[in-house]
Amino acid sequence: MDTNTLILMLVATVAAAIPLIFAALGELVVEKSGVLNLGVEGMMIVGALFAFIVAAETGQLWLATLVGALAGATMALIFGFITLSLMANQVATGLALTIFGVGLSAFIGQGYTSVALDGIKNLDIPVLSSLPVVGKLLFSYNILVYLAFAAFIAVTWFLYKTRAGLILRAVGESPSSAHALGYRVIRIRYLAVLFGGAMAGLAGAYLSLAYTPLWAEGMTAGRGWIALALVVFATWRPGRVLIGALLFGGVTIAQFHVQGLGVEIPSQFLSMLPYLATIIVLVLISRDAGVIRLNAPASLGQPWHNELH
Amino acid sequence: MLRLEPRSAPSNLMVYLSPLLAMILMLVVGMIVFTILGQPPFKAFHAFFIEPINDWYGFGELLIKASPLALIALGLAVGFRANVWNIGAEGQLTMGAIAAGGVTLWLQDSTSAWILLPLMFIAGAIGGMLWASIPAFLRTRFNTSEILVSLMLVYVANLILSWLIHGPWRDPDGYGFPQSKMFEANALLPILIEGTRVHAGVLLTLVALVLAAVFFRWSLTAFQMRVAGLAPKAALYAGFKQRKTVWFGLLAGGAAAGLAGTAEIAGPIGQLLMPISPGYGFAAIIVAFVGRLHPVGIALASLLMALLYLGGESAQMQLGLPAAVSGVFQGMLLFFLLATDVLIQFRVRWISKTSTEAAS
Secondary structure, three states: OOHHHHHHHHHHHHHHHHHHHHHHHHHHHHHHOOOOOOOHHHHHHHHHHHHHHHHHHHOOHHHHHHHHHHHHHHHHHHHHHHHHHOOOOHHHHHHHHHHHHHHHHHHHHHHHOOOOOOOOOEOOOOOHHHOOOHHHHHHOOEHHHHHHHHHHHHHHHHHHHOHHHHHHHHHHHOHHHHHHOOOOHHHHHHHHHHHHHHHHHHHHHHHHHHHOOOOOOOOOOOHHHHHHHHHHHOOOOHHHHHHHHHHHHHHHHHHHHHHHOOOOOOHHHHHOHHHHHHHHHHHHHHOOHHHHHHHOOOOOOOOOOOOOO | OEEEEEOOOOOHHHHHHHHHHHHHHHHHHHHHHHHHOOOOHHHHHHHHHHHHHOOHHHHHHHHHHHHHHHHHHHHHHHHHOOOOOOOOHHHHHHHHHHHHHHHHHHHOOOOOHHHHHHHHHHHHHHHHHHHHHHHHHHHHHHOOOHHHHHHHHHHHHHHHHHHHHHOOOOOOOOOOOOOOOOOOHHHOOOEOOOOOOOEOHHHHHHHHHHHHHHHHHHOHHHHHHHHHHHOHHHHHHOOOOHHHHHHHHHHHHHHHHHHHHHHHHHHHHOOOOOOOOOOHHHHHHHHHHHOOOOHHHHHHHHHHHHHHHHHHHHHHHHHOOOOOHHHHHHHHHHHHHHHHOHHHHEEEEEOOHHHHHHHO
16 A cells, blocks of 8 residues: 555545544533433434525525534424433433434435535645645645544543633532532523534534535534444544544545455455444443443433432 | 313323314314415315215325325334334335335346245345334444434435436436336236226235234233333333334334335335335325324224325325425324313313402
């Protein structure tokens, strides 16, 4: 394999990792606040569809991206209302959100399956992008890729360097103590859930506007679920989310290159790789129950209401 | 302003009323959505909920769609009662169908229906259970989330089916279509009602409903699992084995889904192709919840969900709406159920501004 192929593979790996970075970072913040939202897949696909519709109708890609994030946040608001205000079971509500999102996007998206779209183009940064090796590797992506990395820095900074981030983590560890200290547990959780939805929506927008600029039913193909697994794999740490997402991007890209190497494997088996890899990393990380117990937010998934405590 | 106040004891009435409330809310919001889409609401309602079942054939279609939903939901309910979250029934259904389909393609030229059909169902149940045993093993041995593992395996199962019908099991005389040979008559379930497609698989579901009712009511295992779901610590102190709960919960769902997949290919489909199920494995999750994890409730909820499937098809033909509208209704139904369930533990109180201020 020559350097050129290797660079192309790395670039493709980053591109494939971006939706996972967005969605998993969003879910990380949600889970840090003590809420488990299993509806990432549903929010992502609704974000993908609405972003695509706006782009197809107006041609405004920025507006489309924004609408994708808003659509994800709107879905998250439904989840927030049912689990936070009405204290419903978070697992069941998250599942409902995914079933609803997949159904809604199939319903609304019917008319858009054969629409062609001029998607978000890669930046052509003068000078920098024409540098040898690093030009291609660092400066040749579309703007959303850089936004994803900016989001990574912002989330890490927020969670560990700001007072608000500390409060958010406190709410996730012990909502009753946070409440006793005078913090608005439900409001903070709402904000986290909305942020998670917007990030899932952004992941969807990236898919339908930049990664593969088209709309197809079920086009998120389980990435929302993989993002959920990534948060566990990363033991709720942003840095490991980033590494995990890149690893998965690599697995996704590897399947295309294995065939190029002349290995005779039916394509279906290669397509299984990301899903099997998800299972394997989950097994590896959860094998040690102590690791999960130490790192998972203590109140994760448990309903909380100030009348009950 | 409206406020939620905890009830001193959970309301038994609301346990039964909340699914009805959820259904009514779904209908109301559905009508509003139809109106927004420019459809006269009552005509749309008629096309969606009445038209599909106003003759025997339509009623038969309702039964053959409700049958797999109820069967899978029963299996899932066993696990859900114990907080074992098998959400990969769709994959277990597919693997059951693959196992049963394999037996069929292997034996259908040399065996009579009396031997072949039971073998198919045994293979189907085993296929579903094997697929469900992966998350069960990983959960009990490595503490891995059964939610994510069972869900990931749905994608893997579909890819295995895709490989089989594109490759080794493709019908050589099928003009290259990705599907297996049509099954012979001895691999097909008999039709129960003349003039409909109602097949013997529906009987299987009825038997399963009765068995599940007996199991939930009188079995010690079911009791232990219920306790494990409601009060995990109590179950632990009582010495109930958590391992057994997880295995039993997942295998029950896997077996039921595998049987449902078998009944689909031996019933309305008659061969292996993609997809085998229009999302029955996921819709059954909703059926289990709306049916309150109880056999009678599940039977009723499966009919409602089946009607939503038929309504979607009918709305497509009558109103030109995409059939995917079914999924929207199904998702809404579960949302409304989860939302109205708050009334079991809480009551809504109207509190005037002044009294709130006085209180604070």
